[in-house]
Amino acid sequence: MRSFKKEDVVGKTVIETSGAVKGKVKDIIFDLGGGVTFLVQGADGKESQIPISKVTGISEHVVVRGEAAAEPGASTYGTTCRFCGASKPAEERWCPSCGRSQT
Numbered sequence: 001m002r003s004f005k006k007e008d009v010v011g012k013t014v015i016e017t018s019g020a021v022k023g024k025v026k027d028i029i030f031d032l033g034g035g036v037t038f039l040v041q042g043a044d045g046k047e048s049q050i051p052i053s054k055v056t057g058i059s060e061h062v063v064v065r066g067e068a069a070a071e072p073g074a075s076t077y078g079t080t081c082r083f084c085g086a087s088k089p090a091e092e093r094w095c096p097s098c099g100r101s102q103t
């Protein structure tokens with residue numbers, strides 16, 4: 001299990017595995033039950049909260065599972081990341097594991 005410090009994620013761009021940019025991590029919210037949520041500020045200034053369970057990888061970007069990727073049958077793990085070798089859906093532009101661009 002990898003662990004991260006606040007400095008590792010705050011200010012980074014949040015990108016869905018589909019390639020959609022969600023915004024930038026503004027802060028980290030945690031509760032006493034052990035939950036961690038990223039507070040993300042979009043380009044329009046609106047804040048949204050993304051639970052850490054949706055985060056699939058952190059590198060130069062924070063990569064989160066997109067809504068579309070959750071659709072049954074929408075994803076086929078037919079390719080592997082050219083950086084880390086993780087299996088990934090062919091249509092996803094960002095590796096869910098290491099967060100690197102596949103283009």
Ligand SMILES: [Zn+2]
Pocket residue numbers: 081082083084085086095096097098099100
């Ligand atoms: Zn990767």
